[in-house]
Amino acid sequence: TKAHVYQSKKEYDRALDIYQSIVGLSKNYPRTYARVLTNFAKTKWLQNPNYPAKEEFLTALQIRRNQQDSWGLNASYGHLADFYISVNVDSSIYYGNELLNIATYLKSPDDELDALAKLIPLSNHDLALRYFTRYQFLSDSLLTARNNAKNQFALIRYNTEKYKADRLILQKENA
Secondary structure, three states: OHHHHHHHOOOHHHHHHHHHHHHOOOOOOHHHHHHHHHHHHHHHHHHOOOOOOHHHHHHHHHHHHHHOOHHHHHHHHHHHHHHHOOOOHHHHHHHHHHHHHHHHHHOOHHHHHHHHHHHHHHOOHHHHHHHHHHHHHHHHHHHHHHHHHHHHHHHHHHHHHHHHHHHHHHHHHHO
């Protein structure tokens, strides 16, 4: 987690130090090893776009397939779609479609949005239009759901504060 935070802050050297220290320790735990390996490779690739991360990404993908780790596959397909976008568009489309399929299977709308965002610029007009329509629907649905959750939380918070204020008034009156 700490290394991932450093990666997101673009402090790649600090992230790589952490990943390097744990990659060897995680070899006996396939799912953990695949996660650390793919994050290590992604960080090296983000630091240096010429870094050949393909082998590490594919190794992690194979481990996740063997482990039947659907959420891990989701991450691997996303990394591979990003990696191939400037190297081999057909491979990027393939892994983008795999990401879309697994995200749909996992019922993960955020990951489905990610997959659609990767596929829209790479697809022909008709397919891009279909993807965009789905993207727009999902995006609107998520926004509505999140706003409803915020409103519900605000109502609960308001009711709690009102209850506390009413309770204080009653305590004063009783005193």
